[in-house]
Amino acid sequence: MNEVTGSEPRSNRFRTTIATFIEARREAKLKGKDDDAGTASKYEYATWLADAARRVGQIQAVTHVLKATHPDARGSSLHIDPVMLPQHRDIGSHLLGEDYAEDVVGNAAALDVFKFLKLDVDGKRLIDWMQAGDADLMAALSPDSTLAKTWMEAFASLVRKDAEPTTHPMAKQVYWLVGEDPLDDSQYHLLQPMFSSSLAHAVHANIQDARFGEGNKQARQAFRDKQPSDVPYRDYRNLVARKLGGTKPQNISQLNSERGGINYLLPSLPPPAWQADGGSGISKRKSAFEVFLWFGDVRKHTTALVNYLLSVQDKAGNKGIRDTRDERVKQIAEQLALFGVAIRGRYPAGWTRADDCHLLQCERLWLDPERADPEHLGWTDEDEAFKAEYDRGDWADEVATHFGLWLNKQMHKAKLVTMALPELNHWVSHILLDVAWPTPLRRRAKVEELA
Known part of the structure; x- marks a missing residue:
C-alpha cells in the first residue's frame, strides 16, 4: 500500500x-x-x-x-x-x-x-x-x-x-597454542586478526578531522596565539601511512579507495613515563622541590589554591573559607606522597650514594629508603650511617618543612599576604609521608630550617 x-x-x-x-x-x-x-x-x-x-x-x-x-x-x-x-x-x-x-x-x-x-x-x-x-x-x-x-x-x-x-595462506591467519591440548581449537590464540576496514575507516576519519577539521584548526591557532579555546585540541604524532592497493586502491575495497589507499598506523609505544626534571637527573638538583611543581596535578592544584586565596583575602576568615583552603592544601599534599612514590619507583636502591647526587640529606632519606635496607646490593659502611638517620625519622619533619617553604614561595609569587611561621606550620601539618618509623603522623616544621 x-x-x-x-x-x-x-x-x-x-x-x-x-x-x-x-x-x-x-x-x-x-x-x-x-x-x-x-x-x-x-x-x-x-x-x-x-x-x-x-x-x-x-x-x-x-x-x-x-x-x-x-x-x-x-x-x-x-x-x-x-x-x-x-x-x-x-x-x-x-x-x-x-x-x-x-x-x-x-x-x-x-x-x-x-x-x-x-x-x-x-x-x-x-x-x-x-x-x-x-x-x-x-x-x-x-x-x-x-x-x-x-x-x-x-x-x-x-x-x-x-x-x-x-x-587462504596469504591471509596469514596464524594461530598460537596457548593451552595444553593441540586438538582443542578453543586453546589457540589468533595472532593475525582479519583487517577491519570499518574500524580503519573510523580511525582515518578521526585523524583527518584532527589534522584538517575546522574546529581543531581553530583550537590549534588559539594555542599558537596563546588564547583560550573552548574546543579541545587533538593531535596524532609519529603516524605511519600504510598504502594498500598501490595505484589501484579500489582493488582492495571501496572504503580503501575512498581513503586513497591510506591506512594510518599509530605508534607502538610503552605507556609514558613521568620524567621528574626533563631527563637531566633529579639527583643533580639541590632539592627535589625544584621540579615538584611539574609533577602530576601539582600545578593545577597550586593554581587553584592561589586563586582561591586571592578571591577571599579581603574577607574575614571563617570556617567555610578555612575548610576550603585546607582541602586545596590537602590535594597538593597528596601529590607530594605520589611524587615520592614515583621517584622511588624510578631509581634503584642506593642511587643517592652517587657522587653527582646533590639532594639534601633529608630528601635522600625520603626518596631512597631501600638504601637503608642491609639486604640491598652494594651495601656499604656509609649506608650504616644512612640507616641510622633513616630510623631516627626526624628527616620526615625536615622534608615537610621544605614543602611548607616551597608552598609559601608559591604564595609570595602570587603577591599574597606574606606567609610566615604560623602559615608554614599549617601547610606542614597536612603532610603525611611514607615513613617506616615513626608511624606517619602530622608533621611539624623544624624552626632551624627557617634560618
Missing part, C-alpha cells in the same frame, strides 16, 4: 531518487561525446536496474576485508555487525556500535551499484529498504511485481555470508 505524504505517493519519492541517480550516471558517461543511442539506451530506467540487479552479485558488503592483508589472498571477507562482537576492554570493531561504515569488495566495475544502494530516502538507505522488503520501493522498481521482487532480493543480497567461509 502506498503511503501518501501531501499529494505525492511515497513510491514516487523512491522512483524520483532512483531516476535522478541513473540520469546522473548517463550524463557522466556521455559527457563530451556525440549522442550515442546505444550507450544512452543502457541508462533507461528498467534497463539499468536489470543490469544492476545482475551485477550486484559481483560485489559484497563487508566489514572485514581479506585482501587488505595481502592482495593475492583468495578467501572470504566477512560482514559482522559490531554490536554482535564480544565486548572487551581492548580497542576494536566492537566499539563502533551501530555507527559504522560498510565496505564493499569484488568487481570494481560494479561499485556504482553500491553507490546506488546507499541512496537515502526518508532517512534510510535503499539497501535497508530492500532488506526490509518495502512495498512502496518494490512498486517504484517495476510495475511487474514478480520482477520487482526478484530485483529486490538480488539487491538485498549485497550483505551476505559465504555458506562455508574460507581462508
Whole structure:
C-alpha cells in the first residue's frame, strides 16, 4: 500500500531518487561525446536496474576485508555487525556500535551499484529498504511485481555470508597454542586478526578531522596565539601511512579507495613515563622541590589554591573559607606522597650514594629508603650511617618543612599576604609521608630550617 505524504505517493519519492541517480550516471558517461543511442539506451530506467540487479552479485558488503592483508589472498571477507562482537576492554570493531561504515569488495566495475544502494530516502538507505522488503520501493522498481521482487532480493543480497567461509595462506591467519591440548581449537590464540576496514575507516576519519577539521584548526591557532579555546585540541604524532592497493586502491575495497589507499598506523609505544626534571637527573638538583611543581596535578592544584586565596583575602576568615583552603592544601599534599612514590619507583636502591647526587640529606632519606635496607646490593659502611638517620625519622619533619617553604614561595609569587611561621606550620601539618618509623603522623616544621 502506498503511503501518501501531501499529494505525492511515497513510491514516487523512491522512483524520483532512483531516476535522478541513473540520469546522473548517463550524463557522466556521455559527457563530451556525440549522442550515442546505444550507450544512452543502457541508462533507461528498467534497463539499468536489470543490469544492476545482475551485477550486484559481483560485489559484497563487508566489514572485514581479506585482501587488505595481502592482495593475492583468495578467501572470504566477512560482514559482522559490531554490536554482535564480544565486548572487551581492548580497542576494536566492537566499539563502533551501530555507527559504522560498510565496505564493499569484488568487481570494481560494479561499485556504482553500491553507490546506488546507499541512496537515502526518508532517512534510510535503499539497501535497508530492500532488506526490509518495502512495498512502496518494490512498486517504484517495476510495475511487474514478480520482477520487482526478484530485483529486490538480488539487491538485498549485497550483505551476505559465504555458506562455508574460507581462508587462504596469504591471509596469514596464524594461530598460537596457548593451552595444553593441540586438538582443542578453543586453546589457540589468533595472532593475525582479519583487517577491519570499518574500524580503519573510523580511525582515518578521526585523524583527518584532527589534522584538517575546522574546529581543531581553530583550537590549534588559539594555542599558537596563546588564547583560550573552548574546543579541545587533538593531535596524532609519529603516524605511519600504510598504502594498500598501490595505484589501484579500489582493488582492495571501496572504503580503501575512498581513503586513497591510506591506512594510518599509530605508534607502538610503552605507556609514558613521568620524567621528574626533563631527563637531566633529579639527583643533580639541590632539592627535589625544584621540579615538584611539574609533577602530576601539582600545578593545577597550586593554581587553584592561589586563586582561591586571592578571591577571599579581603574577607574575614571563617570556617567555610578555612575548610576550603585546607582541602586545596590537602590535594597538593597528596601529590607530594605520589611524587615520592614515583621517584622511588624510578631509581634503584642506593642511587643517592652517587657522587653527582646533590639532594639534601633529608630528601635522600625520603626518596631512597631501600638504601637503608642491609639486604640491598652494594651495601656499604656509609649506608650504616644512612640507616641510622633513616630510623631516627626526624628527616620526615625536615622534608615537610621544605614543602611548607616551597608552598609559601608559591604564595609570595602570587603577591599574597606574606606567609610566615604560623602559615608554614599549617601547610606542614597536612603532610603525611611514607615513613617506616615513626608511624606517619602530622608533621611539624623544624624552626632551624627557617634560618
